[in-house]
Amino acid sequence: MKFDGIHEKTLVLIKPDAVQRGLVGEIIKRFETKGLKVVGLKMMRLGDAVLREHYAHIASKPFYPSVEKFMMSSPVVALCLEGLEVVDAVRLVMGITKSRAAVAGSIRGDLAMGYGCNVIHGSDTVENAQAEVARFFKPDEILDYDKGEYLHVYSDDERV
Numbered sequence: 001m002k003f004d005g006i007h008e009k010t011l012v013l014i015k016p017d018a019v020q021r022g023l024v025g026e027i028i029k030r031f032e033t034k035g036l037k038v039v040g041l042k043m044m045r046l047g048d049a050v051l052r053e054h055y056a057h058i059a060s061k062p063f064y065p066s067v068e069k070f071m072m073s074s075p076v077v078a079l080c081l082e083g084l085e086v087v088d089a090v091r092l093v094m095g096i097t098k099s100r101a102a103v104a105g106s107i108r109g110d111l112a113m114g115y116g117c118n119v120i121h122g123s124d125t126v127e128n129a130q131a132e133v134a135r136f137f138k139p140d141e142i143l144d145y146d147k148g149e150y151l152h153v154y155s156d157d158e159r160v
């Protein structure tokens with residue numbers, strides 16, 4: 001799976017609060033209109049084992065049990081997005097963890113108020129993105145295809 005240049009990939013999870021509040025389409029729309037390419041998309045239920053692995057960096061925190069319970073409370077939508085410097089681009093479009101303090105215009109800033117209920121997950125580094133895409137998608141669930149609008153999303157020198 002290619003992860004370099006225009007083929008950099010990242011993992012987004014649309015969390016249970018967004019599924020319950022009917023925000024799945026709105027969130028996907030924001031990534032599409034940003035110019036990002038959807039190369040993987042599926043709805044799934046998360047189990048405690050995958051969540052402990054995915055959230056290893058917070059698994060020992062006192063709030064972890066409530067994060068786990070929340071993340072298992074409804075299905076989530078997993079997205080693999082592709083683009084130039086997509087990991088950083090998605091983090092910017094997402095907004096900071098504490099939604100009520102996230103900048104207006106960001107997904108969390110516009111659509112959420114909570115800390116735990118912050119509507120999406122996005123990988124924070126290229127290295128973590130590679131591991132997270134592999135955690136949630138099988139190789140044949142990531143689709144390689146040409147997107148016509150790329151002619152108007154990137155200039156020639158960026159589109160290599």
Ligand code: UDP
Pocket residue numbers: 058063067096097115116117118120121122124
């Ligand atoms: N979280 C929380 N309370 C905290 C910190 C984190 O409920 O004080 C939850 C929140 O849903 C967050 C997730 O744990 O999205 C993972 O935390 P991380 O620091 O990785 O934040 P993110 O990368 O999602 O902004």
Ligand code: MG
Pocket residue numbers: 122124
């Ligand atoms: Mg994180």
